[in-house]
Amino acid sequence: MRIDSLRDWIELLRREGELHEVTAEVDPYLEITEIVDRTVKAGGPALLFRNVKGSSMPLLINQFGTERRMCLALGVERLDEVGERISDVLELQPPQGLADKVRSLGKLKSFVDSIPRTVRKAPCQEVVVTDGATLDDLPIMTCWPDDGGPYITLPSVITKDPVTGGRNVGMYRLQKYSSTTLGLHWQIHKDAAADWREGAGRMEVAIALGADPVSTYSGSAPIPKHIDELMVAGFLRGEPVDTVQCVTVDLKVPAHAEIVLEGYCERGELAPEGPFGDHTGYYTPVEPFPVFRLTAVTHRRDPIYPSIVVGVPPQEDEWLGKATERIFLPALRMTLPEIVDYDLPAAGAFHNCAIVSIRKAYPGHARKVMHAIWGTGLLSLTKAVVVVDDWVDVHDYGQVMWQLGANVDPARDVQLSEGPLDHLDHAPTRQFVGGKIGFDATRTWTAEGYTREWPEVVRMRDDVRAAVDARWEALGLAAVPRPGAAAPRRRTRFGRRR
Numbered sequence: 001m002r003i004d005s006l007r008d009w010i011e012l013l014r015r016e017g018e019l020h021e022v023t024a025e026v027d028p029y030l031e032i033t034e035i036v037d038r039t040v041k042a043g044g045p046a047l048l049f050r051n052v053k054g055s056s057m058p059l060l061i062n063q064f065g066t067e068r069r070m071c072l073a074l075g076v077e078r079l080d081e082v083g084e085r086i087s088d089v090l091e092l093q094p095p096q097g098l099a100d101k102v103r104s105l106g107k108l109k110s111f112v113d114s115i116p117r118t119v120r121k122a123p124c125q126e127v128v129v130t131d132g133a134t135l136d137d138l139p140i141m142t143c144w145p146d147d148g149g150p151y152i153t154l155p156s157v158i159t160k161d162p163v164t165g166g167r168n169v170g171m172y173r174l175q176k177y178s179s180t181t182l183g184l185h186w187q188i189h190k191d192a193a194a195d196w197r198e199g200a201g202r203m204e205v206a207i208a209l210g211a212d213p214v215s216t217y218s219g220s221a222p223i224p225k226h227i228d229e230l231m232v233a234g235f236l237r238g239e240p241v242d243t244v245q246c247v248t249v250d251l252k253v254p255a256h257a258e259i260v261l262e263g264y265c266e267r268g269e270l271a272p273e274g275p276f277g278d279h280t281g282y283y284t285p286v287e288p289f290p291v292f293r294l295t296a297v298t299h300r301r302d303p304i305y306p307s308i309v310v311g312v313p314p315q316e317d318e319w320l321g322k323a324t325e326r327i328f329l330p331a332l333r334m335t336l337p338e339i340v341d342y343d344l345p346a347a348g349a350f351h352n353c354a355i356v357s358i359r360k361a362y363p364g365h366a367r368k369v370m371h372a373i374w375g376t377g378l379l380s381l382t383k384a385v386v387v388v389d390d391w392v393d394v395h396d397y398g399q400v401m402w403q404l405g406a407n408v409d410p411a412r413d414v415q416l417s418e419g420p421l422d423h424l425d426h427a428p429t430r431q432f433v434g435g436k437i438g439f440d441a442t443r444t445w446t447a448e449g450y451t452r453e454w455p456e457v458v459r460m461r462d463d464v465r466a467a468v469d470a471r472w473e474a475l476g477l478a479a480v481p482r483p484g485a486a487a488p489r490r491r492t493r494f495g496r497r498r
């Protein structure tokens with residue numbers, strides 16, 4: 001089924017038993033957060049609140065809160081499938097024979113077909129309000145007790161590069177200052193912040209709320225600046241995203257969005273933004289950010305408002321982050337083919353830790369990979385890198401701890417460095433810069449100075465395992481789940497069918 005809009009998506013969630021509707025009145029001030037926090041941590045359904053105090057709009061939340069729903073949104077069985085489709089295109093070789101040419105054309109076509117279309121008439125403009133446009137009709141949540149105010153938490157913030165004219169879509173939270181102004185929390189390393197720095201004077205901004213789930217997701221993905229997130233969304237959907245020209249600004253927005261906020265900010269005008277209970281699990285402090293001034297609100301008839309809560313992990317954003325981790329593995333392998341797999345623990349807020357398994361081929365290889373991670377896109381903000389051998393399951397944190405404990409000599413295997421850190425990281429003494437640490441938990445080679453014999457992992461012989469397999473039922477052990485392997489073997493959590 002094609003999911004062109006948030007409504008299609010809600011229908012799909014309902015049919016799949018993944019949606020719970022709440023008709024009782026709920027308060028967008030703290031109460032929804034408490035309900036959602038419990039629901040997310042219990043692996044519960046998406047929630048559609050029909051009756052939000054102070055607003056006539058229903059509020060959708062927890063749409064991405066489980067692996068299954070993230071897969072449903074992307075139309076895949078496993079998150080790795082998406083990466084595989086991308087690597088198909090990335091690894092496109094000059095075609096050899098005719099059959100090869102046809103196949104390559106198919107792959108290229110799927111790329112060309114990803115380019116957003118422009119439509120004249122769009123659902124998101126069924127209702128257009130310019131005079132007297134206000135944010136007061138939206139059920140904007142105040143998530144945590146010490147938050148600086150209500151925040152729009154799941155927006156697609158659309159801006160244009162002042163030099164190239166290229167579009168950017170970013171998921172940046174927006175603090176409600178007044179009926180017509182918002183704080184634009186694009187952090188220093190993000191693309192919209194670059195759009196802001198590189199120009200002068202007024203900068204137009206459009207904010208889409210409630211786009212189709214893939215377009216929404218794309219705003220959270222660390223896509224290189226010169227690539228339009230909506231094109232990536234089109235590729236992931238297998239269907240281009242329809243866009244429409246805004247009414248009061250020169251920007252195009254997803255045509256099927258529920259609500260669009262049009263406006264601008266003036267370069268040079270900043271206002272205090274924060275505090276906000278963030279995905280680090282801590283409040284981020286008050287800092288100056290640009291001010292969005294509303295010029296129009298357009299929306300569908302009976303719009304639905306989308307929201308998300310972040311806070312002490314795990315939260316709903318875990319699965320947006322995991323989708324990104326899986327989708328970007330092939331791109332990472334383009335420059336680092338030695339990487340077998342990687343894992344960014346959600347509990348490490350994604351940027352605090354990366355576990356990487358590699359096919360080690362030469363002395364010092366693990367350190368090369370650490371430095372590469374510290375030099376790649378937004379991954380460069382990673383604080384700790386753990387490198388393990390190819391057979392280790394990076395998603396099995398028990399196995400990773402085992403390797404760290406068993407293989408690391410802190411006098412030899414720790415690499416300290418320095419570099420940029422995440423905008424939200426409160427640990428470094430100075431904001432934005434600080435230390436990096438790498439752990440080489442791979443087997444140490446003689447060529448790396450190891451003077452003893454590195455021991456073998458304790459593994460059962462294959463013939464014994466096969467014999468026990470054959471006897472399992474006869475031993476009356478049918479009810480005991482058969483372990484995948486007695487010896488460490490790769491088991492990809494994201495490769496499991498559900």
Ligand SMILES: Cc1cc2nc3c(=O)[nH]c(=O)nc-3n(C[C@H](O)[C@H](O)[C@H](O)COP(=O)(O)O)c2cc1C
Nearest residue numbers: 170171172173185186187190191219220221222317
């Ligand atoms: C729920 C959620 C909220 C986010 N809030 C912010 C934010 O307020 N500011 C920010 O700079 N990044 C935020 N991010 C991360 C960005 O969306 C992400 O870094 C994305 O790559 C930014 O787009 P860009 O690469 O085009 O700048 C958030 C991500 C998620 C999943």
Ligand SMILES: [Mn+2]
Nearest residue numbers: 168191223225
């Ligand atoms: Mn971008």
